Amino acid sequence: MPEIHWLKDVDAALAQAKAARKPVLLDFSAAPM
Amino acid sequence: MPVKAHIKEQKQTFQRFNAQWTPTQIVLDPEGVERHRIEGFLPVDDLLAQLDLGLGKLHFQHQDYGEAQKELRSVCESFPKSGAAPEACYWAGVAAYKGSNDARHLASTAKALKEKYPDSEWARKASVWSQ
Numbered sequence: 001m002p003e004i005h006w007l008k009d010v011d012a013a014l015a016q017a018k019a020a021r022k023p024v025l026l027d028f029s030a031a032p033m
Numbered sequence: 034m035p036v037k038a039h040i041k042e043q044k045q046t047f048q049r050f051n052a053q054w055t056p057t058q059i060v061l062d063p064e065g066v067e068r069h070r071i072e073g074f075l076p077v078d079d080l081l082a083q084l085d086l087g088l089g090k091l092h093f094q095h096q097d098y099g100e101a102q103k104e105l106r107s108v109c110e111s112f113p114k115s116g117a118a119p120e121a122c123y124w125a126g127v128a129a130y131k132g133s134n135d136a137r138h139l140a141s142t143a144k145a146l147k148e149k150y151p152d153s154e155w156a157r158k159a160s161v162w163s164q
Contacts, residue, residue: 004035005035006035006036006037007034007035007036007037008036008037008038008042008043009036010036010038010043010046010049013034013036014061014065016034017034017061017063017065018063018064018065020034020063021063022034022063023034023060023061023062023063023068023088023091024034024035024036024060024061024062024063024065025034025035025036025058025059025060025061025084026036026038026050026058026059026060026061027035027036027037027038027056027057027058028038028040028046028047028050028052028055028056028057028058028059029037029038029039029040029055029056030039030040030041030055030056031039031055031056
């Protein structure tokens with residue numbers, strides 16, 4: 001399974017998604033870091 | 034575009050998207066509009082089914098009924114025991130109808146839901162199509 005490269009900057013991700021016409025998956029977590 | 038927000042690092046992102054519990058996953062369309070929300074832990078297959086359901090709903094809401102059907106049918110076929118399956122089957126039927134204007138898609142969806150998921154809310158919602 002390919003590794004997921006999670007972004008942390010929501011606004012940057014939204015801008016990239018808009019430019020690429022891709023959806024965004026936003027994952028809210030409280031798991032230990 | 035996968036984005037992770039941690040409660041200890043990005044409380045303002047939680048507030049911005051009204052995330053009240055963890056884990057929560059939100060599927061946004063390319064314009065940043067929320068199309069699907071998953072709240073609470075799910076086993077892997079249930080989570081994958083919910084993510085496909087979210088993509089299907091995203092395509093449906095963009096009136097791309099062909100892609101919507103593809104995503105939604107994949108939930109019904111690949112994850113038939115998941116909690117998302119009855120809802121996905123329902124919306125796959127609606128997408129088929131809206132893409133073709135052929136009401137037989139609704140009747141066959143109602144029949145399939147009654148057979149596969151007779152106790153589900155989605156079978157009851159679809160029951161009106163078989164009358």
